[in-house]
Amino acid sequence: MVTPPSTDTLPQSFDLKTYLSDRQKRVEAALDASLPLAYPETIYEAMRYSLLAGGKRLRPILCLAACELMGGTTAQAMPTACALEMVHTMSLIHDDLPAMDNDDYRRGQLTNHKVYGEDVAILAGDALLTYAFEHIARYTTDVPADRVLRVIADLGRAVGAEGLVGGQIVDLASEGDLEVTVDTLNYIHVHKTGALLELSVTSGAILAGAGETAIATLSGYAQRIGLAFQIVDDVLDITATSEELGKSAGKDLQAQKATYPSFWGIDESRRQAQQLIDEAKAAVLPLGADSAPLLALADYIVARTH
Template sequence: MAQHTIDMSTNTFNLENYLKAAKVDVEAALDASIQVVYPEKVYEAMRYSLMAGGKRLRPILCLAAYEAIGGDSQGDASRRDEALRVAMPTACAMEMVHTMSLIHDDLPAMDNDDYRRGKLTNHKVYGEDIAILAGDALLAYAFEFIADRTAGVPAERVINVVKRLGHAIAATGLVGGQVVDLECEGKTDTTAETLTFIHMHKTAALLEACVTCGAVLAGASGADLAKLSTYAQNIGLAFQIIDDILDMTATTEQLGKTAGKDVAAQKVTYPSLWGIPTSQQKAEELVNTAKAELQSFGSAAIPLMALADYITARDR
């Protein structure tokens, strides 16, 4: 693990440096997590999408949440090292699950996209059959990775993490959101309430799992978990609103995936319901609400606050 010195004080915290340092650690852990063995094709397909880049926002949120529980006001380096040691297996598992969702989402039966993160999608390289299996393999391995690699915390915390992650993926979370999303394609009467249901499950549920699972591993209280859940739900919905805006305003090169897909698929989005200015305002309101939930954590939560702001400021 790389050693990084990051000043967490309010005036000098640098999110760009924080993200860069955390991403180095996450990338190294992900690279070491899967080796290519027989049958090589499925492992190669797993690694192809897992190591295709991206912001690594989900594992970084997991690590930042661990640091926020019991961290000191100056960003104790030992606390960060502890997060890398204890929470990294769960952080990696979150990225495995997210990668699975992208592989499956890009399939012809779902969103049917040819590019992801600026590269050909998994099924375009390995075929639909292997892409499905690679996603399945990443999903199953995520749970094994948490159970096998997490050390230094009571077993009940690990079980809690597994339970929360399963809930975030199943019909109670990502799968349920995806089903309703597919059912609403081409329907112009989709309401804001239905749209929010979709994205609270399809997008926000996994972000909530990232944050709360990191906190669970650190021994967070029920009250702290409730605040962090609300924080994560709000940034998750804000993240999706900004995604919807970018789908309409950014280029394919900026996004690393096909721009304008929502319009082409006749999907109802937040900008199509509210317009871009109101959607942007709603996202900012959600971020402000999220940040308000972190006040009691003091400056140990500065990275989480900065990550919330990053969601509305991003351009891809």
């Protein structure tokens, strides 16, 4: 058990609201510029529809924060930050399809397949996934090639059968299964949600040239916030409205999915999420005052309401 940090030792002057506003604006501008309209217009319009639909931009912001913490710059990390959001967007487009979760709304607007059809939505997700790798390779500057190659390889692992896809397949297989255990639930979310969140942090550190000890520390931080993120998601699916979520509430219950509240109840789920956040903060606190964004982002994850 990691000892939670004392609030007396946390940086007091950091303004998360201002930080998020600044980083979100930079990420939005970079995403918009990364994907201009071209022929055939339909596929680019579908890609941009979901990629530029808003959201917290948590993954790219974590990437930028970790890179800066390790002495790098936002310019070095921005292509990877955008690529992470492209992959995340792909996963949402595909997750919303009738063959998966069959959702009509995402971030308060119609899902991709409801606007463009299932065929175009599948292709839009495919195109975003493949373009993510190209974007890192083509547009990352002032970073040694071996670091860029490592990030590309790690992204492949995080999104494939060892990561996001593996978690999704176990998630689908577990729907309606009354024998699902907490261990299986952890496997699903460590891979489906956690792998890309973890890479968001470690990729920024890798691009900045961080040592293996620092990367391992940040990996531990990211694993904890990733699991806490999913626990909070499970709680919100029960406690928040569809308007607050920007998507259909109560979908987990309808699909007979195992969730953390179904094992622990809402209060214990919240306690478990907070414990993970405290442990994550304790892991990065020794990195100094520059860890303030990561500390604040950890609190943001557990306190969010949508």
